Amino acid sequence: MSWLASRAFHAPPIDLRALRARCPAAMGVGCASVVGTSLWRSASAPPSGRAAVPFACLGISTDARLKEAVQTDKAPAALGPYSQAIKANNLLFVSGVLGLVPETGKFISDSVEDQTEQLLKNMGEILKAGGASYSSVVKTTIMLADLQDFKKVNEIYAKYFPAPSPARSTYQVAALPLNARIEIECIAAL
Numbered sequence: 001m002s003w004l005a006s007r008a009f010h011a012p013p014i015d016l017r018a019l020r021a022r023c024p025a026a027m028g029v030g031c032a033s034v035v036g037t038s039l040w041r042s043a044s045a046p047p048s049g050r051a052a053v054p055f056a057c058l059g060i061s062t063d064a065r066l067k068e069a070v071q072t073d074k075a076p077a078a079l080g081p082y083s084q085a086i087k088a089n090n091l092l093f094v095s096g097v098l099g100l101v102p103e104t105g106k107f108i109s110d111s112v113e114d115q116t117e118q119l120l121k122n123m124g125e126i127l128k129a130g131g132a133s134y135s136s137v138v139k140t141t142i143m144l145a146d147l148q149d150f151k152k153v154n155e156i157y158a159k160y161f162p163a164p165s166p167a168r169s170t171y172q173v174a175a176l177p178l179n180a181r182i183e184i185e186c187i188a189a190l
Helices: 002-008 016-022 112-129 147-160
Strands: 031-035 055-059 068-070 085-088 091-097 137-144 167-172 182-189
Touching: 085 112, 091 112, 112 147, 112 182, 137 147, 147 167
Parallel strands: 137 167
Antiparallel strands: 031 055, 068 085, 085 091, 091 182, 137 182
């Protein structure tokens, strides 16, 4: 990879082993770097006559050692082989949450309003366990058994997420686990 990038800019290849020995914290971790104008294709001004500008490169690590499972007993356990949430790259990815009472594993009631309220409380506990809060949520996805419940859900949802509200998608789905009326997943910034 470094050879390819260095060839494109007519720069000598970088010895990654030497760089790793000198900067172990920078290797294998998502990091941003700015490359100066001396690495552009030529030292002369570009044909457009504009001065060369440095560019930035953002690398995000997918190293499995850099992801951490989040688990709390204050929210219902995952119903399958997945985590309640995962921390990775300064983000918290919360799995779909249902309106189950953590102590019983049963729905609080059959109403979409009660399930929404309970699942948002459950989500709050998972967010807290992961070092986040409702205000740090940047994206939610709502899955409804019936899109006619959209307005009812919005009224409850608005109480939990302060402005600016997270980006959001809402879908009606064919079915949800345990015949739930609603499921919400989210992504929060850490």
